Amino acid sequence: MEPLGEEWISRDEIRATIAAQLGCPADDVADHDDLIQLGLNSIRIMALAGGWRKRGADITFAQLAAAPTVDSWYGLLGADTGQSAPQSPAQAPAEPVADEEPFPLATMQHAYWIGRSDEQQLGGVAAHLYVEFDCAAIDPVRLERAVADLVAAHPMLRTRFLPDGTQQTMPTPGKPVYSVVDLRGETADRAKTALNELRYRKTHQRLAIEDAQVIDVTLTLCDDNRSRLHLDVDMLAGDAMSYRVLVSDLADLYRGGTIAPPGYTYRRYRTERRSDGAARERDRQWWHQRLPQLPGAPELPTVAVGERRAPHRTVRYDHWLPPHAKDKLIAGAHARGVTPAMALAAVFADTIGGWSADTKFLLNVPLFQRDSVHPDIDRLIGDFTSSIMLEVDVTERMSVTERSRAVQRSMYESGSHSAHSGLEVLRDLGRHRGEPVLAPVVFTSALDLGELFAETVVETFGEPVWIISQGPQVLLDAQVTELRGGLLLNWDVRESAFPHGLIDAMFARFTDAVARLADGDAGWDADATVCLPSDQATVRAAINATDGPVSERCLHQGFFDHAAATPEAPAVVWGVDDDAGAWTYRELAEHALAVAGALRAYGVGSGDAVAVQLPKGRTQIPAVLGVLAAGGTYVPIGFDQPDARRAKILQTADVVAALTVDGADMGTSIPCVSIDAAMAYREPLQDPVIPSTDQIAYVIFTSGSTGVPKGVDVPHSAAMNTIDAVNDWFDVSGKDRVLALSALEFDASVYDIFGMFSAGGSLVAVDSEEKAAATTWVDLLRQHRVSILNCVPSMLDMILELGGNRLGDSLRAVTLGGDWVGADLARRLARQVPGCRFSGLGGATETAIHNTICEVVGEPPAHWATVPFGVPLRNVRCRVVSPSGRDCLDWVPGEFWVGGANVAAGYRNDPVRTAERFFEHDGIRWYKTGDLARYWPDGTIEFLGRADHQVQIRGYRVELGEVESALRTVPGVRHVVAAVVDAAAAPKLVAAVAGDPGEIGDITTAVAKLLPGYMVPTRVVFFERIPLTANGKLDRRAVVALLEPEAAELQDGGPRSDVEAAITEIVAEVLGKESLGVHEDFFALGGDSVLATTVIARVRDWLEVDHAVVADLFAARTVAGFAARLENREAARGTPERLALIARHYLDVAALTDEEVLAEG
Structure with a gap:
C-alpha cells in the first residue's frame, strides 16, 4: 500500500478501536486473543474494514475475518507491512446539492419500490415496520407537536418517491402523518373490535409514498388513563438503525426535549459518496464467475398463488429468549469461535433445509452498515441497508457447532465480496437465467444494533404489544433482535403461501434448537439435521401399521378351487347381443389344463418362462391360466410388438415356449404353440401345479430409460398380496363382474383376471376390435351388468363421455391407476352412477400392480385437481425419502419408496438395475419407485410426478407434474401433457391440453396465477384427444413429437405500429441491442428491474406517457404487450391517437443526425 502519512498506525490504536467496538477496556484485548471469541461479530468486522478503507487502507473484510487477532491485524495495517498510518476521516463536502432536486434510490430502496406493485411476484405490499405501544394517557397535542418536529x-x-424511480425531499408530507382515534366513549367490546380492525389495516397498509407519507403515527385514546400508540414506518425512508433513531427522537421530543437536525443528510450520502470502483468491479467479477453454480431460493412447500386466501397478509411468529438464556447462547458461540448471529443463522438454515426440497440454497441476509463520512452519520434516518446472498448447503450431517462454522465461513467468503451487493447478484442471476430471480427467505440479525426500544422509549410510550414487519417479494423474514435484555426471535410470514401447519412446525423446531443452544454443550454437539418431528413420526407409524394376513395361495389357485366348488358358475363372458357367449369355471378349467398339458409336452417345466402373444380377447385367459397350471411363468407380449423389441424380451426372459396364434413365427428357435391347438390338446394335466408362492408368476416388461425394455419378476406372493388387499377393501365376491379393458402386458390385467377368479367372480372379456371402441365398452358394461371397473383414468373418461343414462345401475366400484387420476372423474361418475365407490390406486409393476389406495367418499375437495395416492395397502410400507436417505417432513417432496409383501423380486437377468432399485432393510424388501411424492399431515401420500420428468428451464428445476397439475385445475381441462421441446437449442416449456376450448378460455393467463413465470408454458396446444399408449395411458412421446413442430414461436419480426417502433428503439438502446423482436421477452434478453426502471423513465419522458409504470413492463414482458397496455389506457382516457402521434414525432427526430438536429433547431 502506498504511504498515506507520516505516522504509522500502532497496535494500541488497533486495540483501542476493537475495545471500543466490544465495550471493554483496551487492556482486556491481548495481542493473540481470538476477537470473535471476545464477541466481535461479522457486522462489526465489516464496519471496521469499511472504516479503515475510507481512511485509505487497502484492507478487506475477508482478510480481517481470516485472522481475527490484534497481532494479525497489526501485520495488515501497521508497521509490519511498511505502510503508513491511515489519514483521519475525509470530510464531507461543505456545500450540499440543492435539497429539492430528485436523487436516485439506493439498491435496497429500489427493490422495495419495485416490489410494492401488485403485478410483481410476491408483490403488493410495502416494506414497513408497524409497532403498537400500550401506555398511560398520552397528550394528543404534545404528541402532534413532537411528530411535526x-x-x-x-x-x-x-421524502416522496417518484414514478421514474427517484426520490425527492419535500418541505412537508403531502398527506397527514398523524391522527387521533377516540374510543373513550365506546363499550369494551366495541373498543376491542375497533382496535383489532385498526391493527389489521395498519399491519397491511401501503402509505402514500408518492405524497411523502412514509410515517404514520396514530394515537388511540382508550380511556382517560390509557392510550395506544400506533407507529408505522415505511422502510423506504429508513432502515432498522434509523427506526431506533426515529422512535428515540420521538420520545425525547414528546418529553420536552429538542433535537438539532443532523449536520448531514441522507441525500448527500447518496449523491456525494464515492464507492470504490475497482473493488466493485472485482467483486462483480467474482460473483459473475459463480452465477452458473449458484443455487436458487429454498424450495419450501407452498400453496399455488391462486389458492392463497389472503396473499398479502403477514403473520408474526415470535419467541422471547430471556436474558440468562441469551447470555449462555452468546458465551457458547464465542467459546466455539463463531458469532452468535452465525450460530442462529446456522440453526435457521438447517430448519429451512429440513423443509426444502433442495438442501443447497440462498438465504437473503441484510446488512446494516453506514460509512463514517460525517460525525452525525449515526443520527441520520435513511436506508443504509445492503445484503449478502448467503450460500448454504445442509446436505451433509454434522453437529450444530460444525454447521455454525460452515455457515460462518460461507458468510465471510460472501462478505469479502460485498461491494457487489446481494440484490445486484440477484439481478445478475436473473439476466443469466432470463427470468427475474427472488430470494424470498430472509435472515435478519439485528444483534449489536442495541435494544430495539431504548429505555426512554419504553418509559414514555410503554411496552410494545404488537410488532410486525412486511416486505415485498419476501415469503419468510426471520429476525433476531435485542429486546428487554433478551433476544426476540420472530418470523414474519406470508402465512397463506404455505400449507396449514407448516410454519408452526418449522418455527417450533427453530426455537427449540435455539433454546437447546442456551442449555449447554449438548445443544451445540447435537446433530444439526432436522429429524422427523415426533407427531409426524407417530402419524406415519400408524399409517404404515398395515400388517395383516399374508396370502399363502398362488395366483391361479383360487380359480381352480372355485372351478371345483362351483363349476357351472360363469367365469368368462363376452360379446353383445347375438355375439354374446360364456365359459363356465369348468369349461375354462378344462381349456387351461389342456394348455398346460400341451406346454408340458413341449418341455415346459416348473419355473420356465412362456411367452403369451395373442390378440386382446378371451383366449388370453386360458393361455395364462394354462402357463401357471403347468408350473410356468407367463410373459405377456403385445400382439403388435415390433420384432426387435420382442426378440429382446424373449432373450431377456429366457423364454422356452410361446403361446400365440396359428402360423406365428417368433423368428427364433423357440417353439410356438397355437392357442387353439393347445386348448384342444387331448392330454390335459389332471391337476394344476401349485408351486411355492415365492416362484415368479409373471414377467411384465416395461419401458427402460435406456430404451431397452426391463422385465419385472413378480412372485405369486406379491401379486396375491395386492389382490387380496383390494378384494377385501371392496368386499369382492362371486357376484362381481369386471370389464377387462387392460392389455395383458399391462399389470392392471393381473387384477382383472385373478382378482375376479380369486373371489369366484366373472370377467367380461374385450376383444381387440372392441378395445378400440369405447361405445362397445358401455354396451358390454350394461348388458353384462359389470359391477367393478378397473382401468386407467382415460378409459373411464371415455366411458363417462359416452355413458349418460346408458351405464345402468350395476356398477358399484371403480378403481383407477396407472396415471394421474383426475378428481373431476369422481364428480362425473357420481352424477352418472350415484352410490358407486370411487378409488385411485398408486402403483408400479415393481410393486405388484398397486401399493396405495385413496377412496373418495362424497364430493372430493374443491382444491383437488387429482386424487392423491392415499394410504398403503395391507402389508405395504411407504416412505418419502430425501436424496440423502432421510425421511422427508410433511409437505416436502421426495422419492417414493415402497416396501413389504408386494415388492417384486427384481429385474429379469439384470442384477445391476435390480441392485439400484431394490434393497432390504430391517427385514423388509424395498423398491425405489422414482416417483416424486409427499406426505400430508394426516398421513395421506400425494403423487407429484416422475423424478425423471424434472427438467431445467432458464436455470430453474421444473417438475412437469407440477405444471400439469396446475393446468388440470383450469375449468374444462380433461387431460394434460407438459413437455420441453427444442431442448438442444433454447428449451421451451409447452403443453398439450384436451378438453373443451370454450370452457378453458385463456389458459395461460389462468395458469400464470398459479405458477411462477418460468413454469408457465410458452405455448398451449389444444387437442381433441391426446394420444394414448396401448395400455391406455397418455402417450408422452407421441405428444412431444406433435408439439415439436408447433413449438416454433412467432417470428419476432419488426414493429407493427409507430408506438411499437418507438418503444422498440428505447428498449433496444437500454439493453444495448442492435435490434429486437416485439415478442421477445425483456427479461430473457437480459433485462432486470433497474433496466426496466430506465425504460419506463424514458417512455414517460420521451413519449410523454405519465401513466407508464414499471409494473407494466413486468406484466407484459414484451414490446408488443407493453405497447398494447399503454394504447389501451390511452383509449380508455379518450385519447386513442395521442400516443401514436407522439411516437411518430419521436421516430422522426430519432432518425435525424446530430447535424440535422442542430439545423432543425
Whole structure:
C-alpha cells in the first residue's frame, strides 16, 4: 500500500478501536486473543474494514475475518507491512446539492419500490415496520407537536418517491402523518373490535409514498388513563438503525426535549459518496464467475398463488429468549469461535433445509452498515441497508457447532465480496437465467444494533404489544433482535403461501434448537439435521401399521378351487347381443389344463418362462391360466410388438415356449404353440401345479430409460398380496363382474383376471376390435351388468363421455391407476352412477400392480385437481425419502419408496438395475419407485410426478407434474401433457391440453396465477384427444413429437405500429441491442428491474406517457404487450391517437443526425 502519512498506525490504536467496538477496556484485548471469541461479530468486522478503507487502507473484510487477532491485524495495517498510518476521516463536502432536486434510490430502496406493485411476484405490499405501544394517557397535542418536529428534523420523513424511480425531499408530507382515534366513549367490546380492525389495516397498509407519507403515527385514546400508540414506518425512508433513531427522537421530543437536525443528510450520502470502483468491479467479477453454480431460493412447500386466501397478509411468529438464556447462547458461540448471529443463522438454515426440497440454497441476509463520512452519520434516518446472498448447503450431517462454522465461513467468503451487493447478484442471476430471480427467505440479525426500544422509549410510550414487519417479494423474514435484555426471535410470514401447519412446525423446531443452544454443550454437539418431528413420526407409524394376513395361495389357485366348488358358475363372458357367449369355471378349467398339458409336452417345466402373444380377447385367459397350471411363468407380449423389441424380451426372459396364434413365427428357435391347438390338446394335466408362492408368476416388461425394455419378476406372493388387499377393501365376491379393458402386458390385467377368479367372480372379456371402441365398452358394461371397473383414468373418461343414462345401475366400484387420476372423474361418475365407490390406486409393476389406495367418499375437495395416492395397502410400507436417505417432513417432496409383501423380486437377468432399485432393510424388501411424492399431515401420500420428468428451464428445476397439475385445475381441462421441446437449442416449456376450448378460455393467463413465470408454458396446444399408449395411458412421446413442430414461436419480426417502433428503439438502446423482436421477452434478453426502471423513465419522458409504470413492463414482458397496455389506457382516457402521434414525432427526430438536429433547431 502506498504511504498515506507520516505516522504509522500502532497496535494500541488497533486495540483501542476493537475495545471500543466490544465495550471493554483496551487492556482486556491481548495481542493473540481470538476477537470473535471476545464477541466481535461479522457486522462489526465489516464496519471496521469499511472504516479503515475510507481512511485509505487497502484492507478487506475477508482478510480481517481470516485472522481475527490484534497481532494479525497489526501485520495488515501497521508497521509490519511498511505502510503508513491511515489519514483521519475525509470530510464531507461543505456545500450540499440543492435539497429539492430528485436523487436516485439506493439498491435496497429500489427493490422495495419495485416490489410494492401488485403485478410483481410476491408483490403488493410495502416494506414497513408497524409497532403498537400500550401506555398511560398520552397528550394528543404534545404528541402532534413532537411528530411535526420529528418530521421537520429528518428530511427522509418528508421524502416522496417518484414514478421514474427517484426520490425527492419535500418541505412537508403531502398527506397527514398523524391522527387521533377516540374510543373513550365506546363499550369494551366495541373498543376491542375497533382496535383489532385498526391493527389489521395498519399491519397491511401501503402509505402514500408518492405524497411523502412514509410515517404514520396514530394515537388511540382508550380511556382517560390509557392510550395506544400506533407507529408505522415505511422502510423506504429508513432502515432498522434509523427506526431506533426515529422512535428515540420521538420520545425525547414528546418529553420536552429538542433535537438539532443532523449536520448531514441522507441525500448527500447518496449523491456525494464515492464507492470504490475497482473493488466493485472485482467483486462483480467474482460473483459473475459463480452465477452458473449458484443455487436458487429454498424450495419450501407452498400453496399455488391462486389458492392463497389472503396473499398479502403477514403473520408474526415470535419467541422471547430471556436474558440468562441469551447470555449462555452468546458465551457458547464465542467459546466455539463463531458469532452468535452465525450460530442462529446456522440453526435457521438447517430448519429451512429440513423443509426444502433442495438442501443447497440462498438465504437473503441484510446488512446494516453506514460509512463514517460525517460525525452525525449515526443520527441520520435513511436506508443504509445492503445484503449478502448467503450460500448454504445442509446436505451433509454434522453437529450444530460444525454447521455454525460452515455457515460462518460461507458468510465471510460472501462478505469479502460485498461491494457487489446481494440484490445486484440477484439481478445478475436473473439476466443469466432470463427470468427475474427472488430470494424470498430472509435472515435478519439485528444483534449489536442495541435494544430495539431504548429505555426512554419504553418509559414514555410503554411496552410494545404488537410488532410486525412486511416486505415485498419476501415469503419468510426471520429476525433476531435485542429486546428487554433478551433476544426476540420472530418470523414474519406470508402465512397463506404455505400449507396449514407448516410454519408452526418449522418455527417450533427453530426455537427449540435455539433454546437447546442456551442449555449447554449438548445443544451445540447435537446433530444439526432436522429429524422427523415426533407427531409426524407417530402419524406415519400408524399409517404404515398395515400388517395383516399374508396370502399363502398362488395366483391361479383360487380359480381352480372355485372351478371345483362351483363349476357351472360363469367365469368368462363376452360379446353383445347375438355375439354374446360364456365359459363356465369348468369349461375354462378344462381349456387351461389342456394348455398346460400341451406346454408340458413341449418341455415346459416348473419355473420356465412362456411367452403369451395373442390378440386382446378371451383366449388370453386360458393361455395364462394354462402357463401357471403347468408350473410356468407367463410373459405377456403385445400382439403388435415390433420384432426387435420382442426378440429382446424373449432373450431377456429366457423364454422356452410361446403361446400365440396359428402360423406365428417368433423368428427364433423357440417353439410356438397355437392357442387353439393347445386348448384342444387331448392330454390335459389332471391337476394344476401349485408351486411355492415365492416362484415368479409373471414377467411384465416395461419401458427402460435406456430404451431397452426391463422385465419385472413378480412372485405369486406379491401379486396375491395386492389382490387380496383390494378384494377385501371392496368386499369382492362371486357376484362381481369386471370389464377387462387392460392389455395383458399391462399389470392392471393381473387384477382383472385373478382378482375376479380369486373371489369366484366373472370377467367380461374385450376383444381387440372392441378395445378400440369405447361405445362397445358401455354396451358390454350394461348388458353384462359389470359391477367393478378397473382401468386407467382415460378409459373411464371415455366411458363417462359416452355413458349418460346408458351405464345402468350395476356398477358399484371403480378403481383407477396407472396415471394421474383426475378428481373431476369422481364428480362425473357420481352424477352418472350415484352410490358407486370411487378409488385411485398408486402403483408400479415393481410393486405388484398397486401399493396405495385413496377412496373418495362424497364430493372430493374443491382444491383437488387429482386424487392423491392415499394410504398403503395391507402389508405395504411407504416412505418419502430425501436424496440423502432421510425421511422427508410433511409437505416436502421426495422419492417414493415402497416396501413389504408386494415388492417384486427384481429385474429379469439384470442384477445391476435390480441392485439400484431394490434393497432390504430391517427385514423388509424395498423398491425405489422414482416417483416424486409427499406426505400430508394426516398421513395421506400425494403423487407429484416422475423424478425423471424434472427438467431445467432458464436455470430453474421444473417438475412437469407440477405444471400439469396446475393446468388440470383450469375449468374444462380433461387431460394434460407438459413437455420441453427444442431442448438442444433454447428449451421451451409447452403443453398439450384436451378438453373443451370454450370452457378453458385463456389458459395461460389462468395458469400464470398459479405458477411462477418460468413454469408457465410458452405455448398451449389444444387437442381433441391426446394420444394414448396401448395400455391406455397418455402417450408422452407421441405428444412431444406433435408439439415439436408447433413449438416454433412467432417470428419476432419488426414493429407493427409507430408506438411499437418507438418503444422498440428505447428498449433496444437500454439493453444495448442492435435490434429486437416485439415478442421477445425483456427479461430473457437480459433485462432486470433497474433496466426496466430506465425504460419506463424514458417512455414517460420521451413519449410523454405519465401513466407508464414499471409494473407494466413486468406484466407484459414484451414490446408488443407493453405497447398494447399503454394504447389501451390511452383509449380508455379518450385519447386513442395521442400516443401514436407522439411516437411518430419521436421516430422522426430519432432518425435525424446530430447535424440535422442542430439545423432543425
